[in-house]
Amino acid sequence: MLGVSIILGLIGVVCILDSRILGRLNMERPLFTCTLVGLALGDLPTGLLVGASLELMSLGIVNIGAAAPPDMNMAAIITCAFAILTDATMETALALAVPIAVLGQMIGVVVRTLLANLTHVADRAIEQGRFDRAWQMHIVWGTLFYSLMYFIPIFLAVYMGTDMVQSIVSVVPAWFTDGLNLGSKFLTAYGIALLLSTMLNKELTVFFVLGFFLVGYLGLNITAIAIFAVIIAVVLSGLKFRTAAGPGALAGDGLDDYDPLEDDL
Amino acid sequence: MGEKMAVKKRSDFKKYFQFFWRSWNIQASWNYERQMNMGFLYGIAPTLDELYPDESDPVQRQHKQEAYERHMAFYNCTPQTSAFTLGLAASMEEQYALDRENFNPDTINAVKTSLMGPLSGVGDSFFQGTVRIIAFGLGISLAQQGSILGPILAIILSFIPAWFVTWYGGKLGYTMGSKYLTKLQGGGLMDQLMYVCGIVGLMVVGAMVASMVGITTPIAFESTGLVLQDVVDSILPQAISLLVTLGMLALIRRKVPTGWLLVICIVGGIVVNALGILV
Numbered sequence: 001m002l003g004v005s006i007i008l009g010l011i012g013v014v015c016i017l018d019s020r021i022l023g024r025l026n027m028e029r030p031l032f033t034c035t036l037v038g039l040a041l042g043d044l045p046t047g048l049l050v051g052a053s054l055e056l057m058s059l060g061i062v063n064i065g066a067a068a069p070p071d072m073n074m075a076a077i078i079t080c081a082f083a084i085l086t087d088a089t090m091e092t093a094l095a096l097a098v099p100i101a102v103l104g105q106m107i108g109v110v111v112r113t114l115l116a117n118l119t120h121v122a123d124r125a126i127e128q129g130r131f132d133r134a135w136q137m138h139i140v141w142g143t144l145f146y147s148l149m150y151f152i153p154i155f156l157a158v159y160m161g162t163d164m165v166q167s168i169v170s171v172v173p174a175w176f177t178d179g180l181n182l183g184s185k186f187l188t189a190y191g192i193a194l195l196l197s198t199m200l201n202k203e204l205t206v207f208f209v210l211g212f213f214l215v216g217y218l219g220l221n222i223t224a225i226a227i228f229a230v231i232i233a234v235v236l237s238g239l240k241f242r243t244a245a246g247p248g249a250l251a252g253d254g255l256d257d258y259d260p261l262e263d264d265l
Numbered sequence: 266m267g268e269k270m271a272v273k274k275r276s277d278f279k280k281y282f283q284f285f286w287r288s289w290n291i292q293a294s295w296n297y298e299r300q301m302n303m304g305f306l307y308g309i310a311p312t313l314d315e316l317y318p319d320e321s322d323p324v325q326r327q328h329k330q331e332a333y334e335r336h337m338a339f340y341n342c343t344p345q346t347s348a349f350t351l352g353l354a355a356s357m358e359e360q361y362a363l364d365r366e367n368f369n370p371d372t373i374n375a376v377k378t379s380l381m382g383p384l385s386g387v388g389d390s391f392f393q394g395t396v397r398i399i400a401f402g403l404g405i406s407l408a409q410q411g412s413i414l415g416p417i418l419a420i421i422l423s424f425i426p427a428w429f430v431t432w433y434g435g436k437l438g439y440t441m442g443s444k445y446l447t448k449l450q451g452g453g454l455m456d457q458l459m460y461v462c463g464i465v466g467l468m469v470v471g472a473m474v475a476s477m478v479g480i481t482t483p484i485a486f487e488s489t490g491l492v493l494q495d496v497v498d499s500i501l502p503q504a505i506s507l508l509v510t511l512g513m514l515a516l517i518r519r520k521v522p523t524g525w526l527l528v529i530c531i532v533g534g535i536v537v538n539a540l541g542i543l544v
Contacts, residue, residue, distance in 0.1 A: 019292055020290065020292050020293045020295075021289060021290035021292075021293050022289050022290070023288065023289035023290075023291075023292075023344035023345050023427055023431060024344060024392070024393075024427075025420060025423050025424050025427055026397055026400065026401070026419065026420060026423040027420060029397075029401065029419070031401060031404050031405060031408060031415065031416050031419055032416045032419065032420060035408075035413065035416040045411055048408040048409075048411055048412075048413065048415065048416070049408070049409070049411075051408060051416065052404075052405045052408040052409045052415070055401055055404075055405050055408075056405060056473070056477050059398070059401065059473075095531070098527075112295065112296050112297045113296070113297055114296075115294050115295065115296035115297075116296040116297045116298035116299075118294060118296070118303070119294075119296055119298055119299055119302060119303060119337070122303055122306070122337065123334075123337060126330060126333045126334055126337065127330075129320065129326060129330060131310070131314070131329065131333055134303075134306060134310075134333060134337075135303070135306055135307040135310045137294060137303055138293055138294040138303035138304055138306065138307040139290065139293055139294075139307055141294070142293040142294025142295075142303065142304075143290075143293045143294075146293065175535075175538070175539055176535065178538050178544075179534050179535030179536070179537075179538040179539060180531065180534060180535065181534070181538070182480070182534035182535075182537060182538040182543055182544060183530050183531040183532075183533065183534025183535060183538075184534070185478055185479060185480050185509075185534070186480075186509065186513075186529075186530035186531075186533060186534050187527070187530045187531075188477060188478050189474075189478050189480070189506065189509040189510040189512075189513050190513045190517075190526055190527075190530055192470060192473055192474055192477075192478070192510050192513075193510050193511070193513035193514040193516075193517055194513075194517060195394075195398065195470055196467075196470060196510070196514050197514055197517045197518060198390075198394065199394060199463065199466055199467055199470065200467070200514075201463075204463045204464060204467050205467075207463075207464045207467040207468050207471070208467040208468070208470060208471040209471060210468055210471060211467065211468035211469060211470065211471025211472040211475075212471035212472065212474050212475045212503075212507060213471075213475075214468075214471075214472065215471075215472045215475035215476050215503075216475040216501060216502045216503045216504075216507075217501075217502065220472070221406060221476070222402045222403055222405075222406045222469060222472050222473070222476065223403055223406070225468055225469055225471075225472040226399050226402065226403065226465065226468075226469055228468070229464060229465040229468035229469060230461075230465055232464060232468070233460070233461040233462075233464035233465050234461065236460075236464065237457050237460050237461050237464075240460065241453060241456075241457050241460075
């Protein structure tokens with residue numbers, strides 16, 4: 001279990017460093033991390049399935065901005081590990097992992113405060129003319145603290161929690177797991193709605209409806225939708241922006257209420 | 266000062282690579298006080314070291330110290346689009362070092378500050394709002410069929426635009442600087458890009474509601490043999506998933522706190538399921 005816990009902790013390090021030093025290539029997302037967990041624990045199908053479900057639920061949660069949302073990325077790794085290592089269903093494992101991720105998020109607050117203090121260390125280093133020390137605060141210490149912020153909670157959760165989870169799972173009644181299953185579908189709807197709330201504006205609502213009906217009635221898959229969407233968008237933007245007289249004519253086109261996401265974290 | 270420099274200059278490729286790599290890692294020390302300040306300093310440090318190589322010279326040392334202090338100011342931007350700002354700031358620092366009399370160094374931070382808002386807005390909605398949605402929409406549907414191509418495809422589709430924007434952003438910022446930005450904004454190219462992204466993103470999300478939520482009802486009337494789900498399917502398949510999603514959207518619009526919504530989802534799921542209304 002020690003080795004397994006260390007490997008999962010290291011997957012956590014990959015997850016956090018994706019947005020720290022790789023500009024956020026989305027390797028932090030559940031779909032990718034759960035696949036890694038599945039590979040590491042020798043159960044790829046479960047990893048893929050859990051990853052796809054958790055990805056859907058957290059689609060609308062983006063870890064940008066100063067406000068700290070529940071850390072679904074951390075929860076995903078722990079959930080997937082519990083789902084593979086114990087008899088827990090994905091939904092039960094998720095319910096057990098979320099409290100840990102909330103705790104992990106609190107550690108995140110501490111780390112970001114600590115790094116604010118490192119800023120002062122860097123300020124003083126510059127005053128003393130120790131220039132290299134100033135940027136080392138960023139690339140060495142920043143990277144290290146963020147890595148630990150994910151490694152430690154995941155390691156502890158898997159190392160100490162797996163047996164406990166196993167004993168809890170054996171007494172959970174069926175109505176509870178069925179209910180959690182529906183709850184996870186609600187969470188998926190919530191995740192998509194959260195996404196919609198940042199994207200939707202009056203002018204473009206019709207395209208959301210179009211995407212829904214193309215799948216609902218015609219049963220097309222997402223790849224087909226994406227391809228048609230690009231074609232429609234290119235054609236329409238060609239029409240729209242060619243007829244516009246100039247930059248001034250763009251003012252009233254409804255993009256003004258486009259709500260860009262918050263700042264980065 | 267330029268002619269005194271004995272230290273060898275970086276090649277252009279190395280310069281661009283540093284803009285690229287140091288923009289990607291700009292969040293390594295993200296903190297509550299000045300956010301990406303140290304990240305930006307790390308990004309511009311090679312340029313400053315190159316401009317003021319001789320620390321034994323008190324004047325150069327003084328200039329270097331001022332420059333380092335300047336770039337410890339508050340900064341926050343999408344990493345990929347931030348490369349443009351980094352390239353631009355680097356070229357401005359070089360101009361300033363050449364012509365200290367006629368160049369006000371405050372403009373460097375003023376430009377940084379004025380760029381981070383629009384570049385974050387465009388960057389976040391493009392990378393997190395559009396690229397991610399399309400990449401992961403495709404990825405999820407493949408993963409649900411048990412294919413490892415799902416996550417791989419999602420990462421490749423995320424990587425290509427991120428690499429492209431960061432690499433050429435840094436290069437453009439450094440070589441063309443402020444001229445290019447005015448061109449981009451003035452020509453309506455940004456608006457066009459946002460319009461296309463908006464349409465594609467929303468159609469994919471609409472498709473996800475129909476294919477991935479999957480809420481159904483078990484309600485059936487034994488006396489008449491009527492199965493409610495069959496009726497729903499014959500009128501509009503996945504209508505319940507759509508209604509639940511729009512309901513959630515209404516709650517979000519009413520600013521119901523996230524914590525409450527998560528509780529509503531879990532507890533609501535258990536209760537509604539126990540009552541036999543939805544599955």
